[in-house]
Amino acid sequence: MHSFGYRANAVVTFAVTILAVTCAMVSLSDNFNSPSPTADVKVLNINWFQKQPNGNDEVSLTLNISADLSSLFTWNTKQVFVFVAAEYETPQNALNQFTSVTACSFVFVAQVSLWDGIIQSKEHAKFWIHTTNKYRFTDQARDGPFPLYLYDTSLLMYITITSSSIFLLVLAIGNNLRGKDYNMTLHWHIMPKTGKMFADKIVMTGYYLPQDYK
């Protein structure tokens, strides 16, 4: 503390350290907030349901999304990122149908994001929006060679036998979305001004895709 520069340095350093501690306490205060959001997603219409030239199934929906996320906002909230996703299962046990070798079967949950938005203040947190899906609802076809235990249900496997060896040729075709039942989930990420980011979701079940293309 013997000189001007020394004291100035001490003040600035201590001030920044205390600022860091204060920000940590602000972030901890977010845990005292118990949010109670509500959300509802209605599929008003399925506009079209087609198979694309590259083999993927694609759906276009008209959605009505209404939600009340105002209880998520605290004094330490900068913005809330919301997105609506459709989730459905894709079972992976094709190999059992064709060979006697038991293969592992994995169940993957595909999550396709249909709409997202950013809410920047508590006043805008209670919203109602009528829109077609912002992003395409496509089931991705897998391409390229895969290990034996990761095939799709709707794969066609061509086994070609030559004189010397057996070749396994696998064609990947996009999973059928026809007649699929899926969940609509509303996810949110609460982005703080300082500290920890919280993320959570609401799952809504009971949505079906039609059996036929239209």
Add this chain to the structure above:
Amino acid sequence: MPTNDFNLFSTPSKRHLGDTFLRYPRSAPAAALRFPISSSSSSSRLFVYAPICNLRLMDWQGQKRAETLMQILLVVFAVAALGIGYTLASFQTMMLIYAGGVVLTALITVPNWPFFNRHHLKWLDPSEAEKHPKPQVNVPTTTKKKSSKNKQ
């Protein structure tokens, strides 16, 4: 900064301190606000009669006061900012209060105000200092003898 070559075990004389200040005038912290030793120039008259900040060092008690004052002020402002920001649910209010607190603390603590110089250092009297001269380092005489032996 003027380098004060203190020896912890002997306090230098007041005259000695003035010498270092004169010897390194440019390294004084705000060179324009120099304390004039000879108040002959008219431009420096402005600063002679208003010694708001002493440009020399703080005394020891003052330094301790400055440090504790800084710590207490910063913590108090941080707690106040946190409390007021939380009750008003405004992050911006908290940051503004804290920033104001930091600036105020810097204004109070960093410059060398007079109330940090209440307990002046007791310098040794110049007459007293002359009675106790600085110890001389003994020049070793053995090397001289060796060189004379080699010559022979």
